[in-house]
Amino acid sequence: MTWSDDLNACAGIVERGDPLRFRTTMMAPVSQRGALFALYAFNVEVSRAPWVTQESMIAEMRLQWWRDVLEEIAAGGPVRRHEVATPLAAVLSPEQAKMLDELVAARRWDIYRDPFEDEADLKRYIDQTAGHLMWIAASLLGQAEEAVVRRAGVAAGIGAWLRAIPALETAGRVPLLDGTPDGVVALASEGHSALMQARRNRAGISSACTPALLLATAAEPALRYAQKIPQSVVEDALPDTGLSFTLRAATGRW
16 A cells, blocks of 8 residues: 555554554554554544534534445445545445444444443444454455454453443443443453454464454453452553563564
């Protein structure tokens, strides 16, 4: 992918808004970084759209703008000029654009204060946000089995969700179906189990995809700690990515 001013802008958005994904992107070959920066910049823009205003209608309009962009990409015609939308259009297939539309639609939950309907609703949110993003990122890098990548996506998504719970609760959201210690342990255990399942099947994922999968490794310390000390979640005391992430990143294993 030819580097451009747009990709410089995308890299800056990711560096400021998602430092961990910026770090993992820099582990990819130079020729593939642009595609990841475009994808991850899109994710930063979408994920913060519900939070930049208190007006739900304005937040809906911001998300709809991105859904319109993705519809244009999926249709294969002209795509509006934008520093993120333009390089994103050069990266995505129509099928991937439709998948990211589901990601944007899932983010509507962030606008309102309604809890998830049930466990299936929460799992769908995790899969359509973290799972979709990781699967597309892995697809841009190399060959991978979708089911394995999505299990890693569950781990990354739940790990990130546990870290976000204090801020979500402060903002008046209801992020947990069961906010008891047992409920936190169950959710963290599900994320850790998904990571172990993905690792047992890592033969189905080429080493080229490692930068996309490292987000699951980054979640592991939080998942383990939340199982042992569930109160750490609401106390915003989960550990950082840890030494294991650095070591695995250095050796090219997730």
